[in-house]
Amino acid sequence: MTKTNRSLRTAALLAALMGGVALPAMAETPPNMLVIANRIDDIKTFDPAESFEFAGADVSRNVYEKLVNFDPLDLDAGFQPELAESWEVSEDGTVITFTMAEGHVFASGNPVTAKDAAFSLQRAVKLDKTPSFILTQFGFTPDNVDEMIKATDDKTLVVTLDQKYAVSFVLNCLTATIGGIVDMETVMANETDGDMGSAWLRTNTAGSGPYKVVDWKPNESVLMDLNPSYGGETPAMQRVIVQHIQESATQRLQLERGDIDIARNLSPEDVASIKEQDGLKVVDELKGRLMYWSANQKKEMLTDPKLLEALKWAVDYQGMADSFLNGQYTVHQAFLPLTFLGALTEKPFTYDMDKAKAALAESGYPDCGPIEISVREAQERMDIAQSLQNTWNQLGCDVSLIVGTGAQTLDRYRAREHDIYLGAWGPDYPDPNTNAGTFAVNPDNSDESGNTGYLAWRNAWDIPEMTQDTLAAVVENDTETRAEMYIELQKQHQQVSPFGIMFQQIEQHGMRENVQNFVSGGATTAASYWVVTK
């Protein structure tokens, strides 16, 4: 036998042996460990001053404490004291003085002081990363922030605002990821080239929350262990592992095999299958993401109020929610997501082709005209766009779709070059102003202003009066009155705006039957692992 032949035979035997290997899989995860399958490829950094993605917010919420925060088991109660045990507001409403609570300690062992809080907020303003607008909207700038946010001693933090705001507005903003308080000493010990520890915090954490990140492999997994210094009640889950699993079918298989406890990105088909199985359950949670279409007011035809009304009547809201969006979205027609302060529950529009045709007949464009819907190439958006195309065609309009990548579609939207844009919007912080301030505010409609952050501007919708009304709501300190103001704004917005808000997202989590208290944060915040038990 030749040498080549011998090698081939040996290899063939080895290959045959490898094919027959049978290794048992784990039946279930350990009782003190939480294993989650989720899409986490959006994590770019753990730095609370920069992190602005969903998966990053989940990590941040479990790693960093804030001055005020949401109780995961009672999200409706709104913000609660956390690192600040109390606060006082000056008579003119421009100064908030926080008193720090005792017993909070960073993972490094350093106690949390007002100086850490001041440093963290100052740092977020000075670094000027994307989410910094959540803080700078109160008048903080890199130049004045050292004066505006000050620790007068270890227990007292004084925050001076540029004008009076509703206290609930300010405190709600401080519950956002950017309000996470970092360990000043640890962070500054890792500063390079004056970056205030930004590069180091990209992959490391320095918080006082229940967990600390011990390993992160981008697009692969995040591993969190208990923060040994955590001042609160010791969580039942000593280790949390979040695995990046892109495919719904794969997540479902892992859940069925007991290799994970929670699957967070399941398709309606996989959800239906999991609901049928013993030992597994599906928990629904209303999220803050809205699905909407909007009409560019630079296009003459789309400024006609009756034509816009016709388009709103000619949308098969319930049909979509009951078919391809089954369980993943609920019909919602106001710019504030349900569970937000002042959210409007009324849904004035149903699919009514008669009303739609009557409105179109009254418009200046009874023959409608060519309309292009700009949509990104994503399954659920394409499905919605096709449904709109179908029903608007029935109305008599000549509708076509312009499909592009997310970036292409967004570019066109920001450049105000679309006819109709079909997209999604999620709140940036848990205060009504987060959406009101973009759907119903447009301070300067000129092209030169480049106010791309405002959805009203992107649709060239010039609304000086509504802008004033919306801005008035952010300074109203009586919560009930403030809620009423938003309700009125939304009612008006539903009727006159070029926005057709259609759906609010529901997140469906598949989990093992023994998993209790998993809260992904609802519409207002992110996931909380420290209350989970098994």
Added chain:
Amino acid sequence: MPRWLRKLLGTVLTIAITLLGLLFVTFMIGRVMPIDPVLAVIGERATQAQYDKVFIELGLDKPLISQFLIYVGDVLQGDFGRSIRTGQLVSDDIKRVFPATLELATLGTLFGVFIGVPLGVLAAVYRGTWIDQLARLVGLVGYSMPIFWLGLVGLLLFYGILGWVAGPGRLGVFYQGIVPERSGLLLLDAAIARDWTVFKDAFSHIILPAGLLGYFSLAYISRMTRSFMLEQLSAEYITTARVKGLSEWNVVWRHAFRNIRIQLVTVIALAYANLLEGSVLTEIIFAWPGIGQYITTSLLANDMNSVLGGTVVIGTIFVGLNIFSDLLYRFFDPRAK
């Protein structure tokens, strides 16, 4: 100048020009695409001032050719920039994702070679018999089945129902971080550390995706082997060998097979290079953090630093494997020496 040195310099120059060309084309495609790289960095909520700041930071205010020259200069110093999507240095990302693909592709190619080559030889020797039909069926299925579907079915059967193999990912969550990372190849690292529990777990994770990829390269390799062998077996020197009374074994393996080794090397090198490029769908289904998935998701996110870095690596692999197969060519074929 000695001949060998001239040849060496020629090869080096060819590699440099090829890679530079590859870099140029990829860079220009990235820059002329109608999408905004700044938005990929800052997201849609950023203010105009933040936009302008990042626009300048990315060097987009400079002429295109200057941007390219700066980029080439950085690459020559080993700096591929920072990934927008992961926030990490692209070189670090590639160091992490490439071993995952290398491990998977190597095992897949071994499957393909050690089963595909004998199968192709047998199919040629027993042409027209059931063995030949079986080999052709294997090849046909391997060519026509969508890998996405086959992967999901494989996962459902061997992981979901039978529980013979471990699920997605490279390693079970309980075994992560146990073995010190030396090469990034988990099987090798576990073997070096003599941690056979981790080795077993890593093997249990890789066996199914590698088997799947191996099947696809097997289909290609067996088909090509059959074709090469048929050509050799109909040659006159084979008839002569048989007339001389040589055993069939010697005729097939010592004469016919020997002469197809050169062609096979090229086929195997190409199959290996294709797998090293990364099988995106396999990597997605099996949550395998390899370079194929890395480049694809980066491209969709307009993360051009990552795309360019990955492209250079893939390009280098192709060039390297071509040179390697050239060298083997010389080794197997005395005339080429």
